[in-house]
Amino acid sequence: MDKNSFLFQAMIYLAAAVAMVPVAKKLGLGSVLGYLIAGVLIGPAVFGFIGEEGEDVMHFAEFGVVIMLFVVGLELEPALLWRLRKPIVGLGGLQVLASAVLLAAGAMALGLPWNAALALGMTLAMSSTAIVLQTFQEKGWMKTAAGESAFAVLLFQDIAVIPMLALFPLLAVGGGTSATDSAAHHPSPIGSLPGWAQTLAVLAAVAGIVLAGRYLIKPLLRIVARTRLRELFTATSLLLVVGIAELMELVGLSPALGTFLAGVVLANSEYRHELESDIDPFKGLLLGLFFMAVGASIDFALILAQPWLILGLVLAVMTIKGLVLLALGKLFRLSTDQNAIFGSSLNQVGEFAFVLVAFSVANGIFSTPIADMAMAVVAISMAITPLVMLFNEKILLRRIGTKEAPPAGTDVHADEDNPVIIAGFGHFGSTVGRLLRAHHIGCTILDIDSDQVDRLRRMGFKVFYGDAGRHDLLEIAGAARAKVIVIAVGDAERRLEMIQTVKKHFPDLRIMVRASNRYDAYDLMNEGMLHIYRDTLDTSIRMGVDVMRMLGHRSYSANRAARTFRRYDEQKLKELAAIADEKEYVLTARKYIEEIETILRADLAERDLTQDEGWDEAGLIKEANMARQS
Amino acid sequence: MARILILFAHPALEKSRVHKALLQQMPHVRGVTFNDLYEQYPDLDIDIEREQQLLLRHDTIVFQHPFYWYSSPAIIKQWMDLVLEHGWAYGGEGRMLHGKRLLNVISTGGSAEAYSPQGRNRYPILELLRPFELTARLCGMDYLPPFVIHSTHRISNEELQREAHRYRAALNLLAGHDADTGSLPLQGYLNDLIID
Numbered sequence: 001m002d003k004n005s006f007l008f009q010a011m012i013y014l015a016a017a018v019a020m021v022p023v024a025k026k027l028g029l030g031s032v033l034g035y036l037i038a039g040v041l042i043g044p045a046v047f048g049f050i051g052e053e054g055e056d057v058m059h060f061a062e063f064g065v066v067i068m069l070f071v072v073g074l075e076l077e078p079a080l081l082w083r084l085r086k087p088i089v090g091l092g093g094l095q096v097l098a099s100a101v102l103l104a105a106g107a108m109a110l111g112l113p114w115n116a117a118l119a120l121g122m123t124l125a126m127s128s129t130a131i132v133l134q135t136f137q138e139k140g141w142m143k144t145a146a147g148e149s150a151f152a153v154l155l156f157q158d159i160a161v162i163p164m165l166a167l168f169p170l171l172a173v174g175g176g177t178s179a180t181d182s183a184a185h186h187p188s189p190i191g192s193l194p195g196w197a198q199t200l201a202v203l204a205a206v207a208g209i210v211l212a213g214r215y216l217i218k219p220l221l222r223i224v225a226r227t228r229l230r231e232l233f234t235a236t237s238l239l240l241v242v243g244i245a246e247l248m249e250l251v252g253l254s255p256a257l258g259t260f261l262a263g264v265v266l267a268n269s270e271y272r273h274e275l276e277s278d279i280d281p282f283k284g285l286l287l288g289l290f291f292m293a294v295g296a297s298i299d300f301a302l303i304l305a306q307p308w309l310i311l312g313l314v315l316a317v318m319t320i321k322g323l324v325l326l327a328l329g330k331l332f333r334l335s336t337d338q339n340a341i342f343g344s345s346l347n348q349v350g351e352f353a354f355v356l357v358a359f360s361v362a363n364g365i366f367s368t369p370i371a372d373m374a375m376a377v378v379a380i381s382m383a384i385t386p387l388v389m390l391f392n393e394k395i396l397l398r399r400i401g402t403k404e405a406p407p408a409g410t411d412v413h414a415d416e417d418n419p420v421i422i423a424g425f426g427h428f429g430s431t432v433g434r435l436l437r438a439h440h441i442g443c444t445i446l447d448i449d450s451d452q453v454d455r456l457r458r459m460g461f462k463v464f465y466g467d468a469g470r471h472d473l474l475e476i477a478g479a480a481r482a483k484v485i486v487i488a489v490g491d492a493e494r495r496l497e498m499i500q501t502v503k504k505h506f507p508d509l510r511i512m513v514r515a516s517n518r519y520d521a522y523d524l525m526n527e528g529m530l531h532i533y534r535d536t537l538d539t540s541i542r543m544g545v546d547v548m549r550m551l552g553h554r555s556y557s558a559n560r561a562a563r564t565f566r567r568y569d570e571q572k573l574k575e576l577a578a579i580a581d582e583k584e585y586v587l588t589a590r591k592y593i594e595e596i597e598t599i600l601r602a603d604l605a606e607r608d609l610t611q612d613e614g615w616d617e618a619g620l621i622k623e624a625n626m627a628r629q630s
Numbered sequence: 631m632a633r634i635l636i637l638f639a640h641p642a643l644e645k646s647r648v649h650k651a652l653l654q655q656m657p658h659v660r661g662v663t664f665n666d667l668y669e670q671y672p673d674l675d676i677d678i679e680r681e682q683q684l685l686l687r688h689d690t691i692v693f694q695h696p697f698y699w700y701s702s703p704a705i706i707k708q709w710m711d712l713v714l715e716h717g718w719a720y721g722g723e724g725r726m727l728h729g730k731r732l733l734n735v736i737s738t739g740g741s742a743e744a745y746s747p748q749g750r751n752r753y754p755i756l757e758l759l760r761p762f763e764l765t766a767r768l769c770g771m772d773y774l775p776p777f778v779i780h781s782t783h784r785i786s787n788e789e790l791q792r793e794a795h796r797y798r799a800a801l802n803l804l805a806g807h808d809a810d811t812g813s814l815p816l817q818g819y820l821n822d823l824i825i826d
Contacts, residue, residue, distance in 0.1 A: 563675045613678060619717040626722075 012049045013057075016042045017288050030138055032131050033386035035288045039295020040383075050296055058293035062351065063245070064286025065130050069158070069256040070241050071283055072133060072151070073263020074276050075142070081264055084152050091149055091332050092156020095346075098324045099125035106316065115171040116366040120374065122164050123357055124317055128350035129154045129256070130287055131385050135345065145334055146341035153325075153346055158257050161352050165359065172363045198252070205251040209244060209258060213265030221271045225465055228448075234278045241279065270453045273446070273464045277472040290351070298379045302372055310373065314380045318388070322347035344392035348381040418442030421482045421509075423468035423498055424489030425456060428514055428535065432486050444477045448489075469497040471505040479506045487513040492520050499527050518573065525577040541566055560612060572602060633661045634805055635688035636735075639695040639703045641668050648737045648782045651790050652694070655798035661805045663688060667705045674708050681713040685727060690804045691771070693762065694735040696782075700751075700758045710765065720768045728770035731804070731811055733820070734762050735777040735797065742780045756817070763816070774804075774811055777820040796824040 016038035024034025042049040050057070076084075104121025108114060132150055133142075141147040217240060224236045241259050248258030266272060303310050322343050329339035354375065361371045420436060422429045425447040433443050445463040447453050456463045466473045468487070479485065479502070487498050495513060502509055512531040515521040524532050541562050548558040576598070636656075640649050643666075656664055665684060671677070685691065695702050717723045738745075738755075745751045745758075755778055766773035777800060779785065779793050800820050804811070814823070 560675065563673060613715070614676075614712045617716075619715075619721065623716070623722055 009050065012042055013289060013292060016292065021288070030135055030386050030390070031288070032134055032138075032291055033383075033390075035291035036295040036383050036386070039292035040298060041295075042292070043296030043298070045298065045300040057289060058297065058354070061286050061290035061293050063255075064283055064288075064290045065351065066245050066255045066259050067241055067279060067283040068130065068133055068287060070244075070259035070263040071276055071279060073260040073265075074267050074272050076264055077267045078264055084148060087149055087152035087332065088156050091328055092153045092160075094328055094331075095153050095324060096122075096125050096157060096160050098328070099321050102320050102324065103317065106320065112366070112370070116360075116370070119168060119171050119356075119360045119365045120370075122167075123353045123360065123374070124349050124378075125321070126157050126161070126350040126352040126356070127154060127321075127346040128348050128382055128385065129158065130290055130351055131348065131382060132345050134287055135386065135389060141341065144338060144341075146338040146345070149329065149332065149334060149338075149342050150346055155260070157350070157352065158254055158260070161254055161356075162252075162257075164356065168356070168359055168363055168365065171365050201251045202253055205247055205253065205258070206261065208247070209261050210265055213262055217262075217266065218269050218271075221269070221275075225271065225274070230278075233274060237275050237279045238282065240275075270457050270463055270465045273473055273476045274466045276476050277466070277470065280472065294351070294379055294382055297375070298383065299372065299376050302376050303380070310376055310380065313373070313377050314384070317349065317377060318347045318381055318384075321349075340392055340396055341389075344388050344396075345385070347388070348385040349378040350382070353378045417478050417481050418444045419483045420444070421446065421468070421474070421477055421479060421485045423447075423485060423487050424514075425453075425463055426488065426490055428490070429486065429488030430456070432488060444482070446473065446477060467494075469494060469501050471501050474501065474506065479509055482509060484510045484512060487511060489514075490516070492516055492523070495520075496523065496527065499524070499529065503528075518576075521573055522577045525574070537566070537569065557612070560614070564612070568606060572599065633663065633688045634659070634690040634692060634801060635663045635665060635684055636692045636694050637665050637667060637706070637709065639667045639693070639706045639709075641703055641705075643668075646696070646737075648779055648785070648790060649694070649696070651794045652735070652779075652797050655794050655801070658798055659801040659805060662801060667709060668703075671705065674705055676705075676709055676712045678712050678715070681709065682715075682718065682726070685713070685730075688730070690731045690733060691727075692733045692735055692801075695737075697736040697738040697755075697758075701761070714765070714769060720770075725770060729772075730769075731772045731774055732762065732766035732769075733774040733777065733804070734759055737779040737782045739783050740780065742778075745780075755819075772811055773816065775814060775816055775818055775820045775823070779821075793821065796821050799824045 017035060020038035020041070021031050021034035024037065025031060041047060044050075100118075100121040102121070103124045104114075104117045107117035107120045112120065132154060136142050136147050136150065142151070221233075221236065224233050240262065244258045244262045245255035248255040266275065325346050326339060326343040329342045334342055357371050357374050357378070360366055361368060418441075420441060420443045422433050422443050422445045425433060425445045426449075429445070429447075433445060436443050445456075446466050446468045447456075447463055448465070448467050453463045453465045464477065466477075468474060468477075468485075468489075471479075474485075485498075485502055485506075487495050489495055489498070492515075499511060499513065502511055510531070511529060512533065513524055513529050515524055515532050515534045517534065517536060521532050521534055544565075545558045545562045548561070549555055553561075638649075638653075640646055643649060643653075653664075656662055663684065665681075667676075693702065693706055695706055701707070714720065714727075715724070719727050736755075736759075740749075740751055743749050745753065745755050747753075751758075755776060759776055763773045777797060779790075785793075800823075803824075
C-alpha cells in the first residue's frame with residue numbers, strides 16, 4: 001500500500017479522529033483534545049503514519065479557521081458587532097499590547113536582542129481562534145459574557161496580524177534583506193504596487209465584499225435555493241467562502257477576516273440558517289484536521305532534549321498571558337467565574353504564531369533553534385489548553401461556586417431564541433404568526449419557498465429559508481430552547497418527517513400540527529400528536545353556523561350548537577382513529593364515502609347534538625302545571 | 631368528605647394582584663378543588679355534566695371573583711343559568727345540593743364605608759349579595775357570611791397578605807370535618823370571624 005497516496009492519508013486521519021474523538025468526548029475532554037491526541041498518535045512521535053507532509057496538511061486545514069470565522073460572522077448581526085466595538089478595540093487592543101510588551105520583556109531578560117524579543121512577544125500574544133471558538137461553541141458559551149469577551153479579543157488579534165506582518169520586516173537586523181524576503185513570503189500579487197495603491201485595493205476588496213454580499217450573493221442564493229437542490233446550495237456556500245478567501249489573499253488581507261466580514265453581511269439574510277448548517281460539517285472536519293496536524297507537529301525529540309526548559313517556557317508564557325487576561329477581565333467588569341473562563345481559555349499561543357514564526361525566520365529576525373523552540377512552546381500550549389480549561393471548569397469554578405446563570409440559553413440576546421418556531425409560513429402558518437406577533441410573542445419562522453421568504457421579509461417578518469425536517473437547521477433555529485413548534489406546512493409527508501425529527505432530537509419541544517383532513521389527522525394521531533388542527537374543521541363549522549342564522553336560527557343558539565358539534569366531532573375523530581385499520585384507509589373515493597356514511601349515521605344517533613339542555617324550561621312548566629292541577 | 635370546590639372567575643387574572651395573592655394560598659389547603667371557569671370555558675360554553683359532577687363531590691361551594699357592577703363576572707351567571715338546573719338543583723325533584731354550603735369570596739375597589747347607607751354605594755355588601763343568598767336558599771344550601779376584600783386599588787401588600795392568610799385559615803376551617811357552620815349568623819364578614 002502506498003503510504004503517501006491521498007486515500008491512505010485520508011483514511012489515517014479519519015480513522016484517528018473516529019477512534020479518538022468519541023473517547024475524548026466520553027471522558028469529558030472535549031473534541032479538540034481528542035483531535036490533538038489523535039494527531040500525536042499518527043504523528044512521527046508514536047506511529048509515524050504521517051511525517052513532513054503534516055505541515056502541508058496544516059496549511060490546508062487552516063482553511064477550517066477561515067470557514068469557522070464565516071460561520072461566526074453569520075451569527076453576528078452588524079448591530080451586535082457594533083455593540084461589541086468597545087470590547088473589540090479596548091479589551092482586544094489592551095490584551096495584544098500588554099501581552100506583547102510583557103512577553104518581549106521576558107524574552108529580553110532571557111538574553112534575546114530587543115528586535116527578536118519584540119517579534120517573539122507579538123507572536124506569542126496571539127491566541128488560538130480555532131481552539132477557543134470550537135470549545136466555546138461546543139459548550140454553548142459563545143453568548144455568555146466570557147464568550148463575547150473572548151470573541152472580541154480573537155477578532156482584534158485577527159485584525160492585528162495585518163500590521164504585524166507589515167512591521168516584522170522593519171525589525172529585521174540588517175534591514176537589507178527584508179524587502180525582498182517579505183515580498184517572497186508575502187505572496188500578495190499587489191505587493192509590488194505602491195503603498196497607496198495597496199491601501200486602495202484593500203479598501204476596494206472590503207467594500208466589494210459588503211456590496212456583493214448585499215446585491216450579488218443574496219440574489220444568487222435565491223436563484224440557487226429555487227432549484228431546490230440541496231447539494232447545489234452547499235456548493236454555493238463553499239464557493240462563497242473559498243472565493244472570498246482567495247480575494248483576500250490577493251490583496252494581502254487575512255482570509256479569515258474576509259470571510260468573517262462576508263458572514264456578517266449575510267447574517268441578516270434569510271439564508272443564514274441554511275448557509276450555517278450546510279457549511280458546518282466542512283468547518284468541523286477541517287478544524288479537526290487542523291488540530292490533528294498541530295498534534296502531529298509537536299517535536300517530541302526537541303522537547304525530550306530540554307524538557308524542563310521547554311515546559312518552563314510554556315508555563316511562563318501561559319501564566320503571563322493568563323494574568324494579563326484576568327487583569328483585563330477585571331478591568332472590563334467580568335464576574336469572577338466568567339473571568340476565570342475568559343482567562344483560562346485564551347492563554348495559549350495560537351495558530352497565527354506558526355505563520356509569524358516562519359515569517360520571522362525568513363526575515364532573519366531570529367535564528368532557527370529559537371524558532372524551533374518557539375514552535376514547540378506554541379504547540380504544547382495549544383495542546384494543553386483543553387486541559388487547562390477543563391481544570392478551570394471542573395475544579396476552579398466549583399471552588400468559586402458562583403457560576404452564574406447556566407450558560408446555555410439564559411444569557412443570550414439573539415432574537416432567534418424565540419419561544420415559538422413556525423415551520424411553514426404559508427396562509428396557515430402566517431395567520432398563526434401574525435396573531436402571535438401582534439401579541440409580541442417571538443416566532444422564528446422557517447419556510448422552504450424562497451419567493452415567499454423574500455416577500456415576507458420585505459414586509460418585516462423574521463423568516464428564514466430552510467426545511468424544518470432537518471435537525472441541524474432546527475438546532476440553529478433554537479429548537480433546543482423554544483417551547484412550541486407550529487408545524488403548518490401544507491405537505492402531509494413533510495409534516496410527518498418534521499414530527500419524527502422533532503420527536504427524536506427535541507423531545508421537550510411541544511408540537512402543534514396542522515392536518516389537511518381526517519385521514520391526515522389519523523396519521524398524526526398514530527404519531528402520538530395531541531394538538532391537531534384540521535384545516536377544514538373550523539371554517540366549515542363557521543359556515544354551517546351562518547347558514548343556520550340565514551335560515552332564521554338565533555345567533556347564540558347556532559353558535560352553541562356549532563361548539564357542541566365541534567367537540568363531538570373531535571371526539572368522533574379519536575374513536576375512528578382508534579378503530580381505523582392502518583393499512584386500509586387509503587385515500588379512495590369509495591373508502592371516503594363509506595366513512596362519511598358512518599359518521600352521518602353516528603350523527604343521527606347522537607341526540608345531544610340537537611338538544612341543548614341549557615335554559616330549558618320544560619321541567620319548570622311541567623311542575624307548574626302539576627301544582628295547578630293538584 | 632368536607633371538600634371545597636372553588637368556582638373561580640376572573641376574565642383577566644394576569645392583571646389582578648388581589649386574586650393572585652389569594653390563589654397563592656391554595657396549595658396550603660387540603661381538599662380544595664380549583665375550578666378556573668374562564669380558563670376552562672373561554673367561550674362561556676359550560677359543560678353542564680362536568681360541573682354537576684364536580685358539585686356532587688364537594689360540600690362547600692365557593693364563588694371567588696371580583697365584584698363587577700355589584701355582581702359577578704358574566705361567566706358566574708352563565709354557570710348558574712346552565713348548571714343549576716330545575717329538577718336537579720331546585721324544584722320538586724331537585725335536591726342534589728341540599729345541605730351543602732355556599733360562600734362568596736369577592737374583591738371590590740370600594741371601601742367598607744362606601745358600602746353603607748352614608749357611602750356612595752348606599753347598600754352594604756350583604757344586601758347586594760342577596761341574589762346569591764336566595765340562590766343558595768332555593769337550592770337548600772347554607773349561605774355563609776361572605777369573605778370580602780375592600781379597597782383593592784389601595785390595599786398595601788402587607789394588608790393583602792394578611793387577608794390572604796385569613797382566607798387560607800377560613801378554607802382550612804371549612805375543610806375540617808367538625809366545622810359547624812349552621813350556627814354562623816349572617817352578618818358581618820367571614821374575614822372578621824378569623825382570629826389572626
